[in-house]
Amino acid sequence: MKREKQCRESRVVRTSRIFPNDVNNHNTLFGGRLMSDIDQIASISAARHSRADCVTASMDSVDFLHPIRPSDSVCFESYVTWTGKSSMEIFVKVIAEDLASGDCKIAATSLLTFVALDEDKKPLAVPQVIPETEEEKYLHETAPQRAEIRKMRKQQSKDLATVLTNNYPWHDPVQVKV
Secondary structure: OOOEEEHHHHOEEEEEEOOHHHEOOOOOEOHHHHHHHHHHHHHHHHHHHHOOEEEEEEEEEEEEOOOOOOOEEEEEEEEEEEEOOOEEEEEEEEEEEEOOOOOEEEEEEEEEEEEEEOOOOOEOOOOEEEOOOHHHHHHHHHHHHHHHHHHHHHHHHHHHHOOOOOOOOOOOOOOOOO
16 A cells, blocks of 8 residues: 555546536525535545545535535535545535536535545555645645544534433423423
8 A cells, every 4th residue: 555645646526517406495506415415525535545445434514605506517526635544534625617607616615534444344544645736735734623623523522422312202201390
């Protein structure tokens, strides 16, 4: 396995049209559909970088910057920006192009973390990443801060899970104190 790979080696680009079944009641791309597409394209970048089976560990955020309309095409670009031992941060940029005018806008951005797995479904070491462009370098340099925030957020989620019940709401009647 290579010890290092350029970001471009994991780059994936996909462009598609927006159809009526893809939009919400505001006639813009349904957010859940966009999130599914983001996860799919990021998973390809993770697999290209690690050449292994990968699972989504987290989706930091999806920032919706501009609505995507049926008159637009939508272009997804993803690549690995930073790696830990077995984890990879993947950046996804979503570009909407008005097909009538040709105007393009960054419609959304997202950062996800994937973990590479070996045949026994255990974490597998991945190559380090080498940024080349200004965009890649910026994302690479700021990644350790995001990794630390992810670590804190994961602990907060674990803490929260200790006080949550796993009972179905309809199994336990709500006790109302008067």
